[in-house]
Amino acid sequence: MGAQQVADRFAELYGARPEGVWAAPGRVNLIGEHTDYNDGFVMPFALPHQAVAAVSRRTDGMLRLHSADIEGGITELRLDDLAPGGDHDWTAYPAGVVWALREAGHEVTGADVHLASTVPTGAGLSSSAALEVVIALALNDLYDLGLKGWRLARLCQRAENVYVGAPTGIMDQTASACCEAGHALFLDTRDLSQRQIPFDLAARGLRLLVVDTQVKHAHSGGEYGKRRAGCEKGAALLGVDALRDIPYDGLDAALARLGDEADVVPLVRHVVTENERVERTVALLRAGDPRAIGPVLTEGHASLRDDFRISCPELDLVVDTALAGGALGARMTGGGFGGSAIVLAEAADVDTLTKSVEEAFAAAGFTAPRVFEAVPSAGARRLA
Numbered sequence: 001m002g003a004q005q006v007a008d009r010f011a012e013l014y015g016a017r018p019e020g021v022w023a024a025p026g027r028v029n030l031i032g033e034h035t036d037y038n039d040g041f042v043m044p045f046a047l048p049h050q051a052v053a054a055v056s057r058r059t060d061g062m063l064r065l066h067s068a069d070i071e072g073g074i075t076e077l078r079l080d081d082l083a084p085g086g087d088h089d090w091t092a093y094p095a096g097v098v099w100a101l102r103e104a105g106h107e108v109t110g111a112d113v114h115l116a117s118t119v120p121t122g123a124g125l126s127s128s129a130a131l132e133v134v135i136a137l138a139l140n141d142l143y144d145l146g147l148k149g150w151r152l153a154r155l156c157q158r159a160e161n162v163y164v165g166a167p168t169g170i171m172d173q174t175a176s177a178c179c180e181a182g183h184a185l186f187l188d189t190r191d192l193s194q195r196q197i198p199f200d201l202a203a204r205g206l207r208l209l210v211v212d213t214q215v216k217h218a219h220s221g222g223e224y225g226k227r228r229a230g231c232e233k234g235a236a237l238l239g240v241d242a243l244r245d246i247p248y249d250g251l252d253a254a255l256a257r258l259g260d261e262a263d264v265v266p267l268v269r270h271v272v273t274e275n276e277r278v279e280r281t282v283a284l285l286r287a288g289d290p291r292a293i294g295p296v297l298t299e300g301h302a303s304l305r306d307d308f309r310i311s312c313p314e315l316d317l318v319v320d321t322a323l324a325g326g327a328l329g330a331r332m333t334g335g336g337f338g339g340s341a342i343v344l345a346e347a348a349d350v351d352t353l354t355k356s357v358e359e360a361f362a363a364a365g366f367t368a369p370r371v372f373e374a375v376p377s378a379g380a381r382r383l384a
Contacts, residue, residue, distance in 0.1 A: 003052065003383035003384040006021055006053070006054045009114055009116075010054035010114040013112075013114055014112045018112075020054070020055060021052060022134050022137050022141070022380065023050045023381060024129075024130045024134035024177070025048070025050040025119070025130055025380070027125065027126045027175035028208075028210060028333055028342060028374045030045060030293075030297075030342070031297060031300055032044075032171070032275070032278040033300065033333070034231070034308060034335075034336075035274050035275055035278070036170055036171040037169035037189075038169075038242050039190040039242035040189060040190075040271060041278035042278065044179065044185055045179055045199060045377075046175060047119070047125060047210075047375070049119045049130075050117070050134075051116075052116050053113055053135060054113070055135075056142075058110030058111055058112060059110060060109070061078060061080060061109060063078075063082075063098055063110055065094055065113050066115070067114075067117075068115065069115070069116060077095055082102075082163075084099075084165070090131075092163060092164045093131045093132050093160070093164060094113060094135045096159030096163030097155065097159045098135070100159040101155060104155060106145050106147075107143065111142075113135065115134070121216075124338070125340060126172040128160060128166075128172075129156065129176045130176050132173060133176040136177075137381075152173075153176075153192075160173075167224065167225050168335075170189050171187065174187055174194075175187075176379060176380055178379050179376070179378070179379040180376075180379065183376055184376060186278070197286065199290075199376050201344075205346060205347050206344065207345055207346075207350050208344055208373070208374045209342065211342070211370070211371050212369055212370040212371075213318065213341065214314075214369060215312055216338055224336070230263060231268070234261070234264040234265075234267055237257075238257060238268075243271040243272060244275065246268065246271075248272055266306070266307035267307065269303075281293050295328075296329065297331045297344060298323065301319050301331030301332055301341075304331065304332055313366075314338070314361070315339075317361065318330065318341040318343070319331060319343075325352060327349070329343075343357075
């Protein structure tokens with residue numbers, strides 16, 4: 001899917017060439033799950049899968065949206081009518097970005113948009129963030145708003161939190177906006193400081209596979225919100241601003257203070273230990289030892305499965321099958337309740353592991369998974 005193809009379709013729809021074409025990628029989170037809304041550490045990298053948008057400005061207060069991936073014609077929205085909760089389909093994401101920009105005082109007077117995306121939806125790979133960021137970047141450029149990386153990510157997060165109603169953290173939008181090819185992004189979600197960590201697995205004879213279980217999930221669902229509320233309750237009970245403030249070596253004491261808060265204890269334990277796993281992964285990669293991160297990934301899955309309780313049979317089957325087949329490490333990635341798992345493996349083992357997972361799914365009667373290699377790729381950018 002190239003810029004020319006998307007631009008040509010825009011011209012067919014709107015009768016004129018677009019002013020530009022932009023792209024924003026989906027992401028895989030290597031480690032650091034459900035830590036972002038707890039002011040913690042995350043480590044995503046961008047995928048080659050991306051949302052591409054051809055866009056032109058309007059001056060009449062209208063937003064016209066079309067997607068190559070959704071059946072139907074052009075959706076027309078009045079900017080003055082945009083309000084949280086007003087849209088309940090895919091258009092809520094681009095409309096939410098326009099709403100967030102205008103609410104922040106940026107003069108956006110309308111746009112014509114044609115979108116196409118290769119980011120799998122519902123797979124835990126941030127298809128919604130890619131959609132938000134590509135719109136934000138296009139409007140930033142066209143309207144000369146002067147917003148950079150993390151500021152665009154903040155506005156996109158607000159669009160998803162307030163306009164769409166999904167209580168997500170800042171990681172997905174920042175990854176889409178700020179990642180660099182060949183690197184993973186070590187992000188402190190409290191102050192949004194970033195470090196690009198070299199992550200060239202191919203040079204070490206390794207591969208990272210994404211296994212899309214085809215089990216769809218939605219961040220706006222109630223279970224995600226319950227986990228976030230539980231974490232906030234834990235922080236309040238412990239007298240800290242966020243669970244990020246509980247040190248790893250103080251975890252046992254913190255859990256003891258929570259007493260019989262059985263619903264909160266495992267959530268706190270996951271977040272604190274997951275932050276430590278992110279820091280350990282960064283240290284191992286900086287030391288040039290990517291194979292050693294495998295057990296850390298597997299530890300993360302156990303924590304998400306047992307403490308955070310957001311795995312599912314399909315995700316567990318991927319991890320168990322991959323590890324039994326000789327993978328270096330594996331874990332679910334993304335918000336949970338479906339979506340994808342990642343598998344770190346020797347390059348020579350990829351075909352065997354892929355076949356083993358596919359056969360295990362068939363034997364269990366599950367929908368066949370989609371398996372592909374995750375290649376650290378560039379963040380959002382203008383294509384034409």
